Amino acid sequence: MNKLALLVLYCAAWAAPYARADDAAAKPTPQAPTSSAARRGAPGASAGSGSYLLLKKAQIMVKYDDPNEALSPAIEMLIPGTWDFKGSVQMYGGKTGCFSESFSVFWEATSPDGMSKFAGVPNYAWQYSDDPQELHNLTDPNRRTHTGNKTNDLCAVAKPLNAEQYFRQMVLNELKPAMTVESVEPYPALEQLVRQRDGLPPADSGNGGARIDAIRVRLAFQKDNQPMELWYSVALVTQTYRVGRGSLYDIHAVGQVAFGAPKGKLDSNEKLFKVVMSSIQPKPRYAAYTNKWIANYYRTQAQKEAIMDQMQAELTNFITQTYQQMSANAQRVSDIGFHANDQNLRDVRTYRDPSTGREFELSNQYNHAWLNGANEYVMSDDPSFNPNSELTGSWNQLQPVQ
Numbered sequence: 001m002n003k004l005a006l007l008v009l010y011c012a013a014w015a016a017p018y019a020r021a022d023d024a025a026a027k028p029t030p031q032a033p034t035s036s037a038a039r040r041g042a043p044g045a046s047a048g049s050g051s052y053l054l055l056k057k058a059q060i061m062v063k064y065d066d067p068n069e070a071l072s073p074a075i076e077m078l079i080p081g082t083w084d085f086k087g088s089v090q091m092y093g094g095k096t097g098c099f100s101e102s103f104s105v106f107w108e109a110t111s112p113d114g115m116s117k118f119a120g121v122p123n124y125a126w127q128y129s130d131d132p133q134e135l136h137n138l139t140d141p142n143r144r145t146h147t148g149n150k151t152n153d154l155c156a157v158a159k160p161l162n163a164e165q166y167f168r169q170m171v172l173n174e175l176k177p178a179m180t181v182e183s184v185e186p187y188p189a190l191e192q193l194v195r196q197r198d199g200l201p202p203a204d205s206g207n208g209g210a211r212i213d214a215i216r217v218r219l220a221f222q223k224d225n226q227p228m229e230l231w232y233s234v235a236l237v238t239q240t241y242r243v244g245r246g247s248l249y250d251i252h253a254v255g256q257v258a259f260g261a262p263k264g265k266l267d268s269n270e271k272l273f274k275v276v277m278s279s280i281q282p283k284p285r286y287a288a289y290t291n292k293w294i295a296n297y298y299r300t301q302a303q304k305e306a307i308m309d310q311m312q313a314e315l316t317n318f319i320t321q322t323y324q325q326m327s328a329n330a331q332r333v334s335d336i337g338f339h340a341n342d343q344n345l346r347d348v349r350t351y352r353d354p355s356t357g358r359e360f361e362l363s364n365q366y367n368h369a370w371l372n373g374a375n376e377y378v379m380s381d382d383p384s385f386n387p388n389s390e391l392t393g394s395w396n397q398l399q400p401v402q
Contacts, residue, residue, distance in 0.1 A: 055078040055378070075282050100125050130247060186214065186215060188345060189347045193277070210238070216231055227262070347364055353371060
């Protein structure tokens with residue numbers, strides 16, 4: 001993992017070092033990076049302070065199999081209304097050869113002055129086994145799983161790590177400019193978001209097959225001789241499968257989002273960070289499509305393994321079933337989310353639009369919310385605030401659902 005410069009939020013120009021010009025064509029067809037500038041400003045509003053927060057829906061679009069079908073939203077999120085956004089899905093765009101990370105998602109949201117930025121980083125995956133025979137299989141050139149594209153990247157084999165070890169060993173030293181870790185804290189909201197989006201059982205369910213370790217790291221660095229601060233979130237999802245005399249560990253670094261701001265302004269954007277993080281949501285169709293596509297890759301691998309080793313083929317088939325189950329979960333996800341009883345842990349609550357009856361989740365960091373007809377939202381803690389007297393357009397107040 002030697003090109004993590006893409007995590008640097010303050011380089012001269014945004015780039016995706018993981019992406020390659022010779023990557024194979026993908027299904028769904030990745031859209032070229034898209035950009036949406038704010039349609040208008042929000043007088044009196046700022047990203048993390050003031051009486052209200054103006055938000056707009058940002059979307060990463062893809063094209064599915066039907067060439068006559070229009071682009072469809074793959075991932076949605078809320079960002080400040082005056083910020084610019086660009087994002088794309090690239091096949092094999094990350095530095096991993098694991099089938100599970102074939103779809104690499106890049107996105108960036110930037111404040112008007114360019115000094116505050118969010119960035120989404122592609123997932124990363126690797127495998128390991130404490131069973132000698134299975135470890136031999138993982139490292140056997142004839143058995144190694146790979147992307148199948150022109151570069152034929154291999155799925156990395158390395159010992160399991162916790163989230164902080166992953167960040168310090170595989171991310172921190174690659175950041176440019178050099179950054180200093182100021183603190184590392186557990187991030188339970190991210191853990192619950194990952195469980196909800198992947199349809200995984202709660203941590204106390206007694207199911208030892210999936211373990212999630214989520215953290216948020218605070219960093220300090222210099223940009224153009226100005227002191228800056230940054231939060232970096234990551235969750236490590238470790239799936240464990242019994243094999244031989246030990247276990248196979250399938251590890252995924254997900255939820256990798258970085259947010260940077262001038263020193264002294266990071267804490268004042270705490271609510272904004274939580275609002276954006278809790279709003280990131282893959283669309284059910286996209287999640288179901290990608291999980292089915294990945295499961296098909298594993299099924300092909302199992303057929304290859306069956307020729308050499310039936311036991312290995314059975315293991316690969318079991319992993320395939322995991323992704324098929326995730327696909328089924330994605331198809332059942334509604335706009336109000338999975339595991340609604342975990343909303344407090346995920347920093348969200350359910351709102352109802354009285355004009356349509358539609359219910360959906362928004363951040364619980366503010367007590368009042370409004371929606372207009374242009375996919376823009378306003379959130380505020382001021383009970384006397386009314387966007388219809390402060391902003392242009394027509395705003396409908398949303399009703400919290402108890």
